Amino acid sequence: YLHSNILKVQVLSSFYTITLCRMQPHRHPLPAPGSQTPDSLVGTGVNDTAAASRRVACGVIPEAWRFDCYPERGAVVTRELCEARSCCFIPASSRPAGRNGIPWCFYPRDFPSYSLVSMNDTSTGQKGTLVREVKTYYPADVLTLEVEIRHETDTRLRVRITDPSSPRFEVPISVPAATEKADSPAYVVELSRRPFGLIVKRRSTGVVLLNTTVAPLFYADQFLQMSTSLQSRFIYGLGEHRSAFLHDLQWNTLTMWARDVPPTEQTNLYGAHPFYLAMEDGGDAHGFFLLNSNAMDVVLQPAPALTWRTIGGILDFYVFLGPDPASVIGQYVEVIGNPSMPIYWALGYHLCRWGYNTSNSTWEVVKRLRNYGIPQDVQWNDIDYMDRFLDFTLDPTKFATLPDLVKDLHAHDQRYVMILDPGISSVQPEGAYWPYDEGLRRDVFIKDAEGKPLIGKVWPGLTAYPDFSDDVTHDWWFDNLQRFHEKVPFDGLWIDMNEPSNFLDGSTDGCPSNSLENPPYTPGILGGLLRAKTLCASAQQKQSIHYNMHSLYGLMEAKASASALKRILAKRPFGMYSGHWLGDNRSQWKDLYTSIAGILTFNLLGIPLVGADICGFSEEPQEELCVRWTQLGAFYPFARNHNAIVMKPQDPTAFGPLARKAMKEALLLRYSLFPILYTLFHHAHVHGHTVARPLMFEFPKDVRTYGIDKQFLWGRSLLVTPVLDPGVDYVDGYFPEGLWYDYYTGDSLLSAGEDLRLQAPLDKINLHLREGSISPTQAPNLTLWVSSGQPLHLVSALSDDGSASGDLFWDDGESIDAYENDLYSYIVFDRNVTEALKLVSNVEATYITVETASFYGVKQKPGRVLVNSQDATFTYRDNQVLTVGDLGLNLSRNFTISWM
Known part of the structure; x- marks a missing residue:
């Protein structure tokens, strides 16, 4: 908290507060034109006696509020x-119909649904019974349901709708x-x-966050729907x-149905994350999470409204009240689990390609x-290193020197990551391939329908x-990894193809002809079948059939892998279980742009260690594109350059001197900002914060x-405005209201909330610091291990009041x-903290010093600068930048810098 001209540093073991602001009320009117209304207005019977009258009643439902009654793909309705x-x-007045x-076919207001026939209090809320009197057109309707409403915390509501007569699959x-029950929800x-x-x-505002009366509830054996x-209209995530x-x-x-396919619009991709964040009028936010792993469609329509349509499991969902976006994400990860603190070198520059040979x-x-x-921290290998692609x-022959390479990497404080696919070869001679024989x-192994x-x-x-x-598989996986680690002492795993991917549809023997393989309703899956390029839905796993478990396969492999690596290396994995990369993208400018939405979305989903293949995976890399992508990729939380076999190399050394220099500077910039990035991951781990952050969060x-989604923040203070178009030396960016400083020069920019054009030659990515922030940086080196030992430079971007x-x-x-074992230091930089300052925890920061400090926005040249009450040398530039050098201040002790 800054005022006058004093900077103080405080060293603490923990320090964090959140201020919640109550917004002005904005009531959301119930969507009467297209909604079902309570029983006092509408009955539940279907009136078939007057078709013409019915059609008139149907005609009053606005197009935006029509909920699809015939969603089957390919049906001519x-x-x-x-x-x-x-x-x-x-x-409809405009085409096309359907997806x-x-x-064109939609529910009338009086379409039969469930009725609530009883409701009783419980220790956490209420529990009631729902009854449907009229069967629907999907087979195996569940006519009696149990609904449980749990007021779990003041900001978290949970609702479970289950079949009380028969257990159903749950995640x-x-x-x-x-x-x-929560005290003050x-x-x-x-x-x-x-x-x-x-x-x-x-x-606080009366705003309607959820209203399921707008369309009928469905609950059949293989079709559950809720709207x-x-x-x-501001919806994110999913x-x-x-x-x-x-x-x-x-x-x-x-x-949503995990699928191995290059990122493509209107296609189910690698992951399934049924969570959305919604912004409300006035700036509040809330979230919704459906805890369901079955294949599903999520339909968004302009009413605005949303429909969940899943083919199994139960309806088990959470509403998170925020009220600010960051709090919503914090409440969501309290349910799914906070991301773990990644190992430090995971935040360095990674290099890979398929085809090193x-x-x-x-x-x-x-x-x-x-x-x-x-700089480079990690070298990867794709499947090239394997003998005949066997895990x-x-x-x-070709990789005989790999153990020596890994030894050399370790000698230079670098690390090695190898790829593993889950598929285990089943055709090797008996006794020739231990992983399969032992498996x-x-x-x-997963079994077919015949066992x-x-x-x-x-x-x-x-x-x-x-x-x-199956836990037995975890032990087998560990044994395989340990045996291989004795040959090649790898540091991390790249687990790929774990949707799971299959070059066949189902299996070599096909799949049974039953309702699991051909459900009454199939979501809009690429290929049209649940088994398309994956396993049979009827395949048997220990915990359930693959029909239920499919989209959990990658998560469960990640859990097994993280557990094994902890046992083998006794060090942290990449994340909670793993990080995530955004798949086999293309070397195109559009893919450069869409990667920003990808990293922002996964930060909302509780996976902050995320990035796209820098320069693109497939297609030939262009030099200008690769430079701009390296500049943006330097600000991915996970930064890896990776490309496909037969494509030209695209590592920084593969290009001309000017491009190589620009890429080098971008990566050195990342390494200099490592203290900021590492601290952001700490807050993600402890508080569920985002690392790469949408501007709307702040x-x-x-x-x-x-x-x-063409700009983003690191944390609350560092604004990244990359060039995303070819052949330009400028970029347009939006600057929210306030004072901003050019990161490189300290030049100030006072914005009223406006778009501004910035110069952006090929060797520059625009960065700006938000007023009121202090950012610790370090002199970069070739690895993070060396960089992290360098002295700090503090950059203070002062607010107008200093x-x-x-x-x-x-x-x-x-x-x-x-963190959990108190083996850390946490340092707070403030101005004019008058209370006594005390060192509570000091484990690894004793060797870190603050060598220089720059202050952006010092309005007048000081006459004196004092460091711990002693005169210090300084410089002052006309753009109101004060720099103090030769400090040598150790972070194990509090210090004060002041000027007058």
């Missing part, structure tokens, strides 16, 4: 088919459970009895999809980067798939920020649970 479902049929258009992950829950519906409002109105950061609500269907050619690239002084093997002996190991096809050829839902009342603050988290960079 006629009036007869539609009205056979007791639904309205009106061709990306206004539905097998541990989530926190409340034992008593920030929400109000209202119930509609006939038809049943939930209305959730924000207590809700949305408070605004990963993993290639799209803008802000979702399009113009009849947009997002499908030999360990010696891999080694040569590493040496070239060293010779040019380009846990080494090509004895058979321990019974670790035999399911055989698909991936890189080695015919393969079996480990069942990571400026939630500025609606102009809601759709921005205030600023910042912080620094520091530990040894690799110990498991360093």
